[in-house]
Amino acid sequence: xxxxxxxxxxxxxxxxxxxxxxxxxxxxxxxxxxxxxxxxxxxxxxxxxxxxxxxxxxxxxxxxxxxxxxxxxxxxxxxxxxxxxxxxxxxxxxxxxxxxxxxxxxxxxxxxxxxxxxxxxxxxxxxxxxxxxxxxxxxxxxxxxxxxxxxxxxxxxxxxxxxxxxxxxxxxxxxxxxxxxxxxxxxxxxxxxxx
Amino acid sequence: xxxxxxxxxxxxxxxxxxxxxxxxxxxxxxxxxxxxxxxxxxxxxxxxxxxxxxxxxxxxxxxxxxxxxxxxxxxxxxxxxxxxxxxxxxxxxxxxxxxxxxxxxxxxxxxxxxxxxxxxxxxxxxxxxxxxxxxxxxxxxxxxxxxxxxxxxxxxxxxxxxxxxxxxxxxxxxxxxxxxxxxxxxxxxxxxxxx
DNA sequence: GAAAGCACTTGCCATAAGACAAGAAATAAT
DNA sequence: ATTATTTCTTGTCTTATGGCAAGTGCTTTC
Numbered sequence: 044x045x046x047x048x049x050x051x052x053x054x055x056x057x058x059x060x061x062x063x064x065x066x067x068x069x070x071x072x073x074x075x076x077x078x079x080x081x082x083x084x085x086x087x088x089x090x091x092x093x094x095x096x097x098x099x100x101x102x103x104x105x106x107x108x109x110x111x112x113x114x115x116x117x118x119x120x121x122x123x124x125x126x127x128x129x130x131x132x133x134x135x136x137x138x139x140x141x142x143x144x145x146x147x148x149x150x151x152x153x154x155x156x157x158x159x160x161x162x163x164x165x166x167x168x169x170x171x172x173x174x175x176x177x178x179x180x181x182x183x184x185x186x187x188x189x190x191x192x193x194x195x196x197x198x199x200x201x202x203x204x205x206x207x208x209x210x211x212x213x214x215x216x217x218x219x220x221x222x223x224x225x226x227x228x229x230x231x232x233x234x235x236x237x238x
Numbered sequence: 239x240x241x242x243x244x245x246x247x248x249x250x251x252x253x254x255x256x257x258x259x260x261x262x263x264x265x266x267x268x269x270x271x272x273x274x275x276x277x278x279x280x281x282x283x284x285x286x287x288x289x290x291x292x293x294x295x296x297x298x299x300x301x302x303x304x305x306x307x308x309x310x311x312x313x314x315x316x317x318x319x320x321x322x323x324x325x326x327x328x329x330x331x332x333x334x335x336x337x338x339x340x341x342x343x344x345x346x347x348x349x350x351x352x353x354x355x356x357x358x359x360x361x362x363x364x365x366x367x368x369x370x371x372x373x374x375x376x377x378x379x380x381x382x383x384x385x386x387x388x389x390x391x392x393x394x395x396x397x398x399x400x401x402x403x404x405x406x407x408x409x410x411x412x413x414x415x416x417x418x419x420x421x422x423x424x425x426x427x428x429x430x431x432x433x
Numbered sequence: 434g435a436a437a438g439c440a441c442t443t444g445c446c447a448t449a450a451g452a453c454a455a456g457a458a459a460t461a462a463t
Numbered sequence: 464a465t466t467a468t469t470t471c472t473t474g475t476c477t478t479a480t481g482g483c484a485a486g487t488g489c490t491t492t493c
Contacts, residue, residue, distance in 0.1 A: 107385035115381065128374040131366060161359055171326060171366070178373050179323035185380045186310065189416040190302035193450080213471065219385040226450055228472055387479080406439065421480055423442055 050097045053121060054129045055169070064163050069107045071159060072149040077142040084126060085141040093125035099146025100210040104138060104204055104218070105138045114219035117143075123173055124148065143210050164186075193222045194230050240274045246344060248316060249363070259358050266354060267344040267381045272296075272337040279321060279335040284328055288320035293339030295405040299413070300333045309414035312338075312402045318368060319343065338405050388417045389425050 055068050067234040075081060077099070084090055086106060101118040103126070115138060118124040118202075129136035130153065151159075160167045187196055197220055201208070208216070250263050250269055253408065272278060272294070279285055281301060288317070291298075296313040298321070310333060313319040324331035355362045392415055403411070412422040 059292070086348075091372065105381055111385065113381060113384055115377070127370050131370045132374070161362075164356055167362065168358075171369075173320050174366075174369060174373070175326045176368070178376065179327070181373065181376055181380060182310070182323070185298055185376060186302065186308060186381065188380070188383050190304070190306065191306055212469090218384070221259070222449095223451060224471075225452085225473085229450090232472080289441075409440075417479095418481060420443085420482080423481090427442080 051095070052218065053150075054095050055166075059165055060163070061170070062191060064165070065177060068159060071155045072151050073148045075148050076211040077146040077148065079142055079144050081142045081146075082139060083124065083148075084129075084136060084138065086137060086139050087135050089135050090126045090129035091125060092152050093130055093156075094148035094150050096120055096124055097147040097149060098123050099148075100207070101146060102143050102211065102215060103138050103140045107221070112215075112218060114211075114215045117204065117211065117219070119206060123177075127177065145164075188221055192230065193220055193226060194233070196220050197227065197230055198234070246290070246414050249290050249344075250361075254360055255358075255363070257339060259360070263354060263358070263361065266350040267346050270343050270345045272341040272343065274337055274339050276337045276341075277334060278319065278337065278343075279324075279331060279333065281332060281334050284330050285321045285324035287347050288318060288325055288351075289343035289345050291315055291317050291319055291343060292342040295338040295344075295402070296335060296341060297338050298333050298335045299410075305408075307413060309406075309410045312399065312414070313405065314401060318372075322369060322372065330402055353413065362370070383416055388415055388421060391415050392422065393429070 047070065051069055052065075053074060055065060057065060060068065072095070074097075075094070083094065083101065084103075096118050098120060101124050102114055102123070103116045103118070104112050104114045107113055124140060126136045126138055126140065127211070128134065129138075133153070161168060191199075197216075200216070200220065213227055213231075214224040217224040220227065222230075246264055246267060246382060247260075252260060252330045256265065267290075269292075276298065277432065278289065279298075291313050293315060296319050297309055298311045298313070298319070302308055311372050319335060319363070321331045321333055321335065323329065324333075328348070351365075355365060382394070388395075392411075395411070395415065408422050408426075409419040412419040415422065417425075
């Protein structure tokens with residue numbers, strides 16, 4: 044594999060698209076860089092783009108009625124960072140998206156997305172699959188929030204996204220798990236003692 | 239409006255589709271009836287259809303690791319009753335879908351959906367919008383589960399889906415809210431005393 | 434119409450998690 | 464380096480919710 048291998052080949056496999064389709068798709072994405080702390084999206088604005096993350100970490104979060112910051116998701120290499128409702132319903136978002144580290148991403152705007160979506164069958168199949176995958180993840184998280192104790196949710200997060208812990212504060216992890224940083228600290232203590 | 243107005247006109251507005259498209263779409267849906275307690279979908283199976291509800295109430299639920307039944311959603315007139323991940327990823331579901339009352343629904347299978355999705359641009363736009371709408375609802379529910387106390391979640395459910403309470407046991411509402419029926423009973427008592 | 438079953442409530446106690454505040458420890462800023 | 468700031472831990476107390484069991488009232492069933 045030469046150095047020239049394009050990151051987007053990882054997202055759009057040459058096995059599934061023709062050379063022409065791949066060229067068209069690639070031509071529509073643009074590489075963008077974010078510095079640590081940069082906002083990709085701010086509450087109240089409408090998402091004009093989405094991003095495939097090539098390098099770095101991103102966090103999305105919402106502010107609840109009492110002004111608390113609640114992490115809703117974390118994104119890293121290979122993930123799609125997108126606010127689905129805002130991007131597709133063309134409506135103001137309730138969420139923020141912020142770079143946790145310097146990032147390299149591949150960006151696509153709405154109009155360009157629409158054009159690819161309606162012209163390339165396989166592109167819309169893949170897009171739908173990605174969206175449904177996000178839905179599935181969210182539903183599992185939602186059920187877990189009801190059915191599993193916080194300690195189990197934390198352990199599962201550790202297994203599924205171990206790299207996240209390197210880049211996120213406990214406070215931010217805690218709100219993602221639906222608990223306070225204090226409680227998370229105690230859970231971590233218990234887990235440490237169990238080993 | 240004559241009696242012959244088709245229920246599906248409510249879903250696929252004649253304002254947005256040509257006569258031909260509407261005829262094609264209608265021809266693909268079939269009306270089906272479910273008796274109270276009938277299962278539309280069972281855990282472990284793959285969703286072969288989805289339904290638009292014309293009349294009646296449906297509940298979806300998952301069984302957690304300890305064997306508890308957890309309500310994941312309620313559907314009634316005008317709603318789409320679908321397990322998005324199972325239907326689109328063609329994979330076994332973790333959920334069950336069951337009629338709470340006798341129901342009349344309009345059913346569509348996967349192959350027929352695919353054909354409409356790829357041949358009618360507006361159909362796929364609307365389908366995407368519906369899916370994103372479900373995603374949005376689920377995300378709000380998910381954030382609410384973290385940010386709002388159970389009493390608030392219950393009050394909001396009362397406002398947003400008052401008709402559901404007529405057809406669902408408190409036990410089933412409680413698991414939807416992420417609490418036990420005992421706690422819900424106490425919350426209801428408090429609310430009654432506040433008035 | 435007695436019996437069985439279901440839905441809901443209530444009481445008592447246990448437990449998980451929150452609120453708040455004070456320290457430690459680590460990081461960043463000057 | 465020294466301060467300042469943030470992050471994490473810990474203690475004490477409060478609160479929300481769960482678990483279990485008993486009791487009430489409503490249906491369903493035969």
